[in-house]
Amino acid sequence: MGGAVISLLSATYLLGALAVSAPILLHLLRRRPRRDQPFPSFRFLERAMVRKRQFNNIRRLLVLLMRCAFLLLLALAFSWPYLPKFAEQPDELTVVLWDHSFSMGAEPYRDMMQRQAQQMVQPASWEKPVAVGLVGLGVRWSGDLTHDGPALARYLDEHGAGQGTSRLDRALRLADHKLHASPGKRRRIVVLTDRQLVPWQDIRINRLLKPGTELQVLTPTRPGFRNVAITEAKVVGTLTAAGQELRLRAHIRNFQTRTVTGVLVTHWSGREINRRPVELGRMAQATFNVSLPTDRLEPHFGRVSLELDDDLPIDNEAWFTANPMTPPTVHLSQHRRSTADFVRIALAPNPKRPAARIEPLTDDVSADELSESGVMIVRDGPTAPAVVDTLDESMRQGATIIAMWRNTAAMRAWLSRHDITAATAPQPGTRRLAAVDFDHPVMAPFLGVRTAGLFSILFFDPPEVTVPGHARIVLSYDHGHPAMAEVPVGKGRLILLATEMSRDTTNWPVAPSFLPLLRELLAYAVQHDVATDNVTVSDHPLPITGINEVQDMQTGDTVALQRDRFVPRQPGAYLIDADDGLRAISVNVPIEESDPLLLAEDYPYDRIVSTERFKSDPTLKTEEVPDEDRSYWWIVLAAAMGFLLMELLLSNRTAI
Template identity: 25%
Template structure:
């Protein structure tokens, strides 16, 4: 034991006062009457025997009372490692309850909720508790309270969600709650199935020094579990109508084979297909349903498995929308029988997406054609100043322009739009033909050709090309073997311009005969049109950018969640939100009921269905690890006398005991004085 203010021990000298009081001679209070004594002198009667202490009990009470008061002012405290903590039992308890969808397996959630109730029931009167529900993110359901009814009420309304397990966000929230607490004991209780995929060794997920982490593992009930992992759509055209065939993929996450189970395909709430699926141990079967016709609106599809122990991964939602073609205006010298057949045929082959091609001559290209087109493909044709100005405005609005040069290509000098300046043609008909050398495979246009055996551009032979001087702001995406640019790109306004130094027909090269010709033309058109394949589905935990719905954020855009909730997306300019539920989200404008509704399907992360568990000690060791600098600071804080004395508050108990003894002294002394 130590003292915070030991100088107050000098007050122990005051213990001599009760002794002096007890040794003081007092006159008798009983008076014997005599005749007149006015002529007799009063002489004190002294007796050594009467100076001895007669009331030892009263003296001890007074000495003890004064000693306790002096020790109280000296502020004593215990220096033992754990003794100080045991003196005060007040705890700050944070209950981390895993609500990822894997906790819905069999009776895991019921057992987890029961474990949380036990923690609440064990709380003392001075303890406080916080309930944190977590999956991929963490949410405080109820912050730091001693009211058990409120804690149990927050627990009763909790339920598993659609998110995947992530332990780091929950531990960071717990660390924040404990860091704000003034209670001396800080504890975290983690209730989870401890999935291996939920912990990635995050460095920042640490609890404050002195905190404890108690794991409550909820497991068991392993068995067959077939998970719907994805769907793919195969589009076709029949009688001028678009049709879609849905293929659903599954994975057996269990350790036993899955017997045949029913699987259904629902479109807009109506069952249009049924099948049977079975899987071997760790198998990955798939089912393809009969094709159906796509209507001219957004359709909601659901693949549904018969229920098993984990129902959340038996459902897979997706959205089907009519495919939008990429509209290309093909501008060349002749639009009739003399037109180049290769480009038109290459663009007619595309299905996902389709290319809708309009062939025009430079003179016949109208403003309506430009307004309708996403890309203008100009093939070996002279361009007038008026047409160049119109194309410049087209690109500035977000359109794409590609020039395939040839011997007749020209561009006006007073319109600065191209990524390079055209020079004289280079003739390679005699001698060795030119070939494409260096290619920027990191560019989105060439990225599909990056892998081995995905296309060889060097096999194409070029017998002529235009020499091009690249503009300072242009990017050279490909070069010929002599170093001259073969393909250049430039951004202009909201659009892009590609400049190809040779033709796309057989006049200057044999590129149309090479396997890379078709995918190269398709990739160029998709890149220039900024085409993005519409997302068929998303995963719970993704962030959805509602600006894809246009400029409707300013008009009071709202999102309807699968559970029926409403999210306002125009508060403070907010246009993004996290998908937290499984099902269909709708983005609409309430004031405009006729406006198009954007529908997004959200599915659970199939990786969460892998119930492989980790050892809780691995997580505990990382969460309780303290860097050396923090450990030294924590050790210093633990050895601080002020900290120890302030947490133990022994002076209060000593002072209370002293006051009680002084009260006893008063009662006893009054009674003895009357005796």
């Protein structure tokens, strides 16, 4: 904001220096004109008196200087503590909060909002300093309050619309604190936003701004925008071998009240592999699946984009990646029938590219080994108490057990330990699936392929299962009982399939959806940390340590690190070379910003501002002075007393 200016009020403390005129005036009055002595008899006496008079004159001058120095330093000593403590208050302090989300780049109002921001910062002056804050999940400041309007205008030009999301609650509190940390007669926060609902959702009305702070919200005259967005691009499947075929699941949503048409283009490993027409009805959404061939066991990246006309093109593309993984280890219990083992066949249809490494689930496997592998498939209830305890302990440590029903007393007893009961239906019959939870990660892919014939599968005499209230029912039979349920157990979970996987209990093993379902169950059970493989644009570094280099997979350029951490500020696909190996991640814009839903026109902005009157609004405000500055006061006062002592010695305590 600039340095503090000493006001006339602080200068009045120096009026004590005028007391210097008193010894000077007295010194001048004491001066007498020289007289010539006419008698020659006084010749030798004259020489002696001249020498004495010269000594007295020098002493009087020194005494005069000591008195003047004492009075000047005394005045300065009593003025010193106050000189740096009074600064003139500016007439108005302004903090401009610019909504730095990517929705601010919508074409209908992008230029208008930028011009409005320029008009807010250009008039900055000494009397009206301004600071700019770019509001994302945090706030990036232009610096302290300043009078340099052109510099603030350049700062806004350089940043413009962001590529992430924004939250205003914390930004308002930080701006309020910034204003009250500086002296000013009036304090004002100006928010420039597109009136989208997203940044206002976390506002806490009960936490008011400090008294004396004014709030002004500037929005477009005609808010809102036409938008179609890719809200998800995810690779389905685990890359475990070269030549394996993965699948892209792309979810698209139309936020407009009219039908739109366009083209969906998919690029994979740097080349276009699919192009298809897209038509979405008003406020509709759709899921598309694209096959992704692989020829190398290494990190892959891709991009899916929409070619159509809307106001916000930044969310018309999405990036995705696939990282190679070793096949997970699955402990599989013994198949006790003479029929085909469909589960084992589905897990390893091709011995060269198995979906999992199968290990037998024996009685001597420890709970630590089971929890480390992460997943077990149990096809009958354990009978030995030690094995029962081992299975339960492995789930408490984080493992997942996929239990396939078998009508035995051991299975009923084991399930009852987790508040699950099962009984034979009183009326035998053939059942079908009646309800599917497509929000569950296992079943979500089936919605995009028109359920893959799930509702045509037949189940012969399935049991009537009852699960505890905290369980999640994924599939339900037409008699109302669960066909698949997930029950949390400690850090792990128990997933129950209420049917045996044999030809005499269901025709599911020969249905097209059986293999995908088992693969999705396996991927869900052994899912790795995908949160850091697919991230959104942010100003915060990723929780990945030991990074040696980050490369843009599209351009091949090296990305600069910040303190050896990667900050995902731009959408794209990035290859991270870290101590634990190569890893590809995709960075996309946050999907919540794609929704043009607006804040209500009558939103009570005034409820954020305190109605209390600012209790202290003086013309001048006392500022804190560091202790090292205050120590000079004692030095000046000591020097003044030193000059006083020397004056007393030289004057020999004579009167003025």
